[in-house]
Amino acid sequence: MTTITLESLTKDYPTRRAVDDVSFDIHGGEIFGFVGSNGAGKTTTMRMMLGVTAPTSGRVLLDGAPITAENRSQFGYMPEERGLYPKMHVHDQLVYLARLHGTDRDRAEANATMWEERLSISHYRDDTVEALSLGNQQRVQLASALTHDPTALVLDEPFSGLDPLAVESMSATLRQKADEGLPVLFSSHQLELVEKLCDRVGILSNGSLVACGTIAQLRANAPARTEFGGSASACETVRREAHAAGLQVTEHGDGLLVDGAPEDPRVARLATVALEASGLTRFARYDEPLSLMYRSVVDVSPATPAETEPTPKRRWWKKGGAR
Numbered sequence: 001m002t003t004i005t006l007e008s009l010t011k012d013y014p015t016r017r018a019v020d021d022v023s024f025d026i027h028g029g030e031i032f033g034f035v036g037s038n039g040a041g042k043t044t045t046m047r048m049m050l051g052v053t054a055p056t057s058g059r060v061l062l063d064g065a066p067i068t069a070e071n072r073s074q075f076g077y078m079p080e081e082r083g084l085y086p087k088m089h090v091h092d093q094l095v096y097l098a099r100l101h102g103t104d105r106d107r108a109e110a111n112a113t114m115w116e117e118r119l120s121i122s123h124y125r126d127d128t129v130e131a132l133s134l135g136n137q138q139r140v141q142l143a144s145a146l147t148h149d150p151t152a153l154v155l156d157e158p159f160s161g162l163d164p165l166a167v168e169s170m171s172a173t174l175r176q177k178a179d180e181g182l183p184v185l186f187s188s189h190q191l192e193l194v195e196k197l198c199d200r201v202g203i204l205s206n207g208s209l210v211a212c213g214t215i216a217q218l219r220a221n222a223p224a225r226t227e228f229g230g231s232a233s234a235c236e237t238v239r240r241e242a243h244a245a246g247l248q249v250t251e252h253g254d255g256l257l258v259d260g261a262p263e264d265p266r267v268a269r270l271a272t273v274a275l276e277a278s279g280l281t282r283f284a285r286y287d288e289p290l291s292l293m294y295r296s297v298v299d300v301s302p303a304t305p306a307e308t309e310p311t312p313k314r315r316w317w318k319k320g321g322a323r
């Protein structure tokens with residue numbers, strides 16, 4: 001299967017470094033989620049992958065060899081800002097864009113019709129793009145990235161502006177293309193969706209890759225916490241004993257989170273004491289959601305990358321972390 005490798009990609013502008021020594025792989029058959037704050041360097045990185053922007057240093061490899069313009073022409077790319085012709089009819093536009101990628105007319109016509117049906121835009125095929133809602137324009141843009149039978153997908157904020165049904169449809173499409181063996185990369189600010197859909201995740205902060213791996217790998221390297229639940233008296237017992245043991249406690253729904261793994265003797269003792277007091281109903285390792293893991297490694301200060309050097313962050317997983 002195809003593997004795309006980013007090797008020490010760096011992009012400098014006159015006043016700032018937008019991307020700083022970013023390296024990771026995207027394997028055929030997987031969906032790779034690319035997340036980071038606005039201005040973190042995600043779009044610049046994707047543009048370097050596609051050859052839209054030249055890197056200051058570093059390179060992009062395809063199956064271990066330097067990528068070529070011909071290779072890139074077979075990728076499906078979906079920019080964050082819509083790249084469609086607003087006054088052109090949907091079907092004509094999909095066929096035209098597929099033809100630009102070298103697809104013969106019959107195949108382009110058949111593929112355009114297929115993706116119009118799959119993405120529920122077939123009844124808009126004779127409408128101009130500008131006449132469509134933003135969500136349907138987004139569906140057309142995804143179709144335009146698929147109609148030429150791409151060998152890889154690179155999608156910048158593909159779920160932006162979509163309703164829940166459209167998100168479900170697009171998610172299923174990306175999963176299908178990955179299952180067919182394509183490497184799929186997309187960026188998104190919807191971290192719950194990234195956690196649910198992606199096989200691996202890369203987190204970018206101030207131009208640097210600060211975490212990369214599967215959700216399980218990132219979670220395993222995150223600080224362990226234990227969830228306690230039960231009656232008010234049981235939770236109060238846990239809170240009191242945790243403070244006495246010097247353990248950090250935070251509120252979590254109708255229960256508590258205590259710093260430390262369940263097998264930590266100090267944490268296990270809290271469960272024993274709470275059980276003796278009765279009313280303890282939950283004692284388990286807390287599975288950190290991606291949103292909290294993200295906040296712990298991303299610089300959320302108001303300073304911009306143009307004005308400051310990137311803040312060093314603890315890396316949870318080596319660059320290009322395991323598949």
